[in-house]
Amino acid sequence: MENTKIKTDNELVSYIKNIGESNFKKCFQCGTCSAVCPLSTEDRPFPRKEMILSGWGLKEQLVGDLNPWLCYYCGECSKNCPRKAEPGELMMSLRRFLISAYDWTGISKLLYKSKYAEYIALFIVALIVFIEWTILFGLSPASGVSLNQLVSPEKIDYFFDWPMTVFLAVILTSFIYNMYNKTVLSDKSVKIPIKLYFTEAWSLIFNFFTQYRYAKCDDGKEPFYKKLMDGKYNFWLTHLFLMISYVALFVGIVFFLDWFQKENSLPVLHIVLFDYFASIGLMFGTIYFVIKRLTKKIERSKFSHHTDWMFIILLFLTGLTGIILRVAIVYKYPVPWMFYLYLIHLLILFPMLVIEVPFSKWSHLAYRPMGIYFANLKEKAKNMESAGID
């Protein structure tokens, strides 16, 4: 008989313990969680396996595991766990762990470990923004000029928006490659035919824009509209609304900043999409999730890590200052007000994007659809292989 060497990592066990509130060490491997999970499939049962991998600290398996990205914290596992070991919360902790594992800079790990590290990181970015602003626009606006003359959209684009967008794109892409490497390339059991990358690409886009797996959390047999009326899709739809609002605003601001800074609003589409739809989405969504996290009534909002709070509060404040600024522009408030509002807005916005998107909770916008995509690739490739063998 061949001996299998198991490499355990105690440090990892305590790291996972610290970045969430799961009692995964209490798990006695009954399998109830995998059995009740509405999202796990025949070939990919979870989270029972993740419970023991975490309990033992099997780093290699955990880093290569895509299941945490397929989990949407429906909470059935936690509700039914006979040991109150909170498997749903473990999957959340594992997502945090994976974010830090894909990040080769090591920053994520620091941010998840300590809330002070997160404060400092946010502060450093804010400071850079402040210095940049001071150099470009000064701190005392000249009177009698328009906002566009004081803060030119071109300068904001060249010195703020675009460099940041490039930074985010480059660093996030490198993390995603790291993820790809750890979850797909290093898995020797399956080889993915090139063709699949293209034929499966729809799942990437579909899941990014619909987050449809949320809807599968409720596996009751009622028809769609009945579940909708019963509020079973509220969380999903709110999340979708918030995310689409944000994406719309992000794209809009990066490419049409000029329009945002003008008080006359020409295209009706922009008014409807940005001023109404996206602003409402941003405020409604963030407030909804804050309420859920405070009331702790549903499983997925029962526990909140400091990074969860920071993300949602920054998002709310970004939206709020952005909307006030926009109101000030449209209703022609005094220019110095706008000048300072603008600065405050950027002092919140930039730290949020630079820190939260690649290094913290917000990176799930990339990892979730990518995770589903990679899992699909592997599953399809395996099916093709076994079909070929038969």
Place this chain on the structure above:
Amino acid sequence: MNESNNDNENPVLIIGGGHSGVSAALEITEASDKKVYIIEKRPYLGGRVLQMYKYFPKLCPPFCGFEINTKRIKSSAEGNINFFVSSTVEEIDKEKNGTGYIVKIRQKPQFINDNCTICGECARVCPEDRPNEFNYDMDTTKAIYLSNISAFPLKFTVDEKYCQFSSCKKCEEACKYNAINLNASENVFELKVSTIVFASGWKPYNIEKLENLGFGKFKNVITNVMMERLASDNGPTKGKILRPSDNKEVNNVAFIQCAGSRNENHLPYCSAVCCMASLKQALYLREKNPSSSPTIFYIDLRTPGRYENFLNKATCDKNIKFNKGVVGKISEETSSNDLIFDVEDMLSGKKMKVKAEMVVLAVGMVPNIKDDLQDIKISEGLNIDIDENGFIFKQDGLNGIFSAGVSKFPLDVYASGQSATSSALSVLQYSYRKGNG
């Protein structure tokens, strides 16, 4: 013996006339001149063991061992065993001088006297039906009924809840032996005792609380105790294992272990018998229906000591399947009343959809004593130490309070007998110390 008189003045009260209570009573009376009172809630002695088809370790039918015990009760010296069926304890008063307890007993009216020959004429004329709790309500009896084939005392019983009494009285007229008196009244009396043994047994955990498992909602989800009745020749299906929804003989049966047990939201402890019970029941099924194929869904099979051999016996039968991984949620296929559930097979790492004709939930044991004590008035200065799970694990040897059987901790029949003997010895040691003190 000199103290024999003294002994009779200080009798022992045994609360519960099941296997443990009766065994303790026999051990005490056969080893000494002590007098024993057994208080039994049900109208017969023998308790839950009588509801088994077969019991461990030798897989005997229960009436086998019980017949010997009833014979021993009947022949006990000078009627040293006194038992009161259909009776409950109302009050326990500690005597001020520390010599023992005054216990108030309430016995339900005894409508049927010892003239009863169990001819059954009364039941034939009785117009009222009642659910038969001996068979876990899977069938009915008349309101005047024989509790079970081993009934001891051997006579019919009247169910007060269902009998029409004066408006009917058909049974009184039908009885040729003058054995029925529907005007009988209840009997409240006091007993003076020196020692109390709690042997009040257990009940299956109320598994309806685990809504996901569908017990009470789906007809073909039953409990392990119901399975014993289905297998019993004197049960509701005359020993054929037929499922409740359509009385079809079942082949594909799923046994689900730890249903509510080892569960911090329900019963946090292991009842220590359910694994063996399910193995035993899987073998019943195989024996009675050779084409059957039961599957046992387990977390880990707990077969302590030599019971491992029994597990080997079950695993040798290739038609008994084992699946490591339990069930979270059961649903019913409406057309067939079959049951469907998801389960992970941990050994292969796959999740499967399973369809079963019947599901047997391995339900754990809940000690009765905690609930019983709520209806008993206990005088100050008497402290019955019930642990967080409702067992009397810590006996009070200084005050003569002991426990036996499942009142003490979860046990099977065989170990209950041992614990009864052990409590009997404790009782005798206690009175010996008192007598010499």
